[in-house]
Amino acid sequence: MFVLALIIILGVALVAGGLWFAANPGSLNAEWLGWQIETNMIFGLIGLIVFFVALWVVWQLVLTFATMLGLRGVKTRGNLVGAAKGMGEAYAALRVGRGGQARVEAHRARRAYRDPVKCPATLMEADGYAMSGEAEAARDLYKKLLDNHDTEGGAIRGLLELAVAEGNDAEIREYTERAFFKVDNPVWAARPALDEAFRSGRLEDVEKPLQVLEQSGQADADEMRRLRSDVFLKRAEAAKASGRKGDAVTLARQAVELVPESETAVDTLARMLAADGKARKAEQLVQDTWRKAPHALLARTWRDLAGGKDANALATRMQTLAALNPDHPESRLAAAEGAVEAKLWGQARTQLQPLITNQPCMRTCLLMARVEDGESGDGAKAQDWLRRAVAAADGLGGVETPAAPGTGIQANAA
Structure with a gap:
């Protein structure tokens, strides 16, 4: 409604102005370099308007040619100095984590350029937005x-970092692939690509990021062996799921050969060997690894390889390990847990005694609670150990060694 009223008012004003000029045409005389122009005021105004329109068209053509030559925007030395200063201040702000200031300074530098895509400060402005949480x-x-x-x-790196922060696997895959294709040795894309490939099970895509990490020196030899061992394990699991037991064992064995102390690789291979009727080889593998690197997961593997043994036989087996x-x-x-299951309280206490002198871990406290409750029925002491287990789990006690899934210790904690 407002726009319609404004149009009517402007129309009336133009008509009234036209009628006034028609009644009072006046005259316009101009002389320049021997040229003399005589006309009425209306034609003079029309000529002036045409002149300014022509001037504007010429100016736009000049700007178009300047853009084609890459000159448009930086019009004076002052523009150039201001842009350089803005970019410097934006970079300094990014270095100290002030995203908002970086965004403002980079935007100021960008004013010297008509096309933001051509301005190097635009990248810093985008980084400033990302740093200050303005993802979109x-x-x-x-x-x-x-x-x-x-x-x-x-x-590409900025978009990848946004995708990683948002957990968007589709975009992580898109931008890591683009980085490997467009950028020489993009180390910053290697780990996100590797993590996404593991999560999605696309094991055929792990080799490229592994090569980038290795060539750049961003992963040492030990880490590269661990990463390649993880790849073999994933492939072994896939082979097992598809019924290719022989391939699964071969792949798991390659994982163990790369990282012999890996409890996960040893556990996987041992269980596959046992399932293939090679229980003795599986036990030997666990024993060899235990001599060098004992782990709760291997204790669970050793226990499960025993099958359905009674509690006393199981306690003896855990003592052997x-x-x-x-x-x-x-x-x-491991020995204490086997003894607790067999109700051999003195044996369990003997094993745990060296572990309770300082700050015992949660597993030690839980086992001691079971010993106190089972040996003497002392509920107060058992409760005290349970409280200490809670404190250890909250980080107030000793360093906790993760228990294997499904152990008697975790069952009691629950």
Whole structure:
């Protein structure tokens, strides 16, 4: 309604002005370099308007040619100095984590450029948005910068970091693939690509990020062996799921050969060997690993390989395993748990005694609670150990060694 009223008012004003000029045409005389122009005021105004329109068209043509030559925007030395200062201050702000200030300074530098895609400060402005939590604004700028060869790599990295923060696997896959194709040795894309490939089960995509990590020196030899061992384990699980038992055993064995002390790899191979009727080889594998690197998961593997033994036989079996590395805390915990299951309270207490002198871990406290409750029925002491177990679990006690899933200790904790 307002717009309609404004149009009517302007129309009336134009008509009234036209009628007034028609009644009072006046005259306009101009002389310049021997040229003399005589006309009435109406034609003079029309000529003036035409002149300014022509001037504007010429100016637009000049700007168009300047843009084609890459000169548009930086019009004076002052523009250039201001842009450089803004970019410097934006970079400094990014270095100290002040995303908001970086965004403002980079935007000021960008004013010297007509096209933001051509301005190097735009990338810093997008980083500033991302750092200050304005993900959508950052994403919009990053996507614009994908069209500029000079800023494409930085834009891909920015979009990848946003995707990782949001847990968007589809975009992580898209931008890591683009990084490997467009950017030389993109180390920053390797780990997100590797993690996403493991999560999605696309094991055929892990080799490229592994190569990038290895060539860049961002992963040492030990880490590379662990990563490749994880790949073999994943492939072994996939082979087992598809019924290819022989391939599964071969792949699991390769994982163990890469990282012999890996409890996960040893557990996987041992269980596959046992399922294939090679229980003795499975037991030997667990024993060899226990001598070098005892772990709660291997204690569970050793226990499960025994099958349906009674509690006393199981306690003896756990003592056999513990004897291979008798002073290690995991050996004492494994032997103590077997003794508790068999109600051999004195034997369990003997194994746990060296572990309670300082700050015992949660598993030790839970086992001691069962010993106090089972040996003497002293509920007060058992409750005290349970409280200490809670404190240890909250980080107030000793360092906790993760228990294997399904152990008697965890069952009591629940």
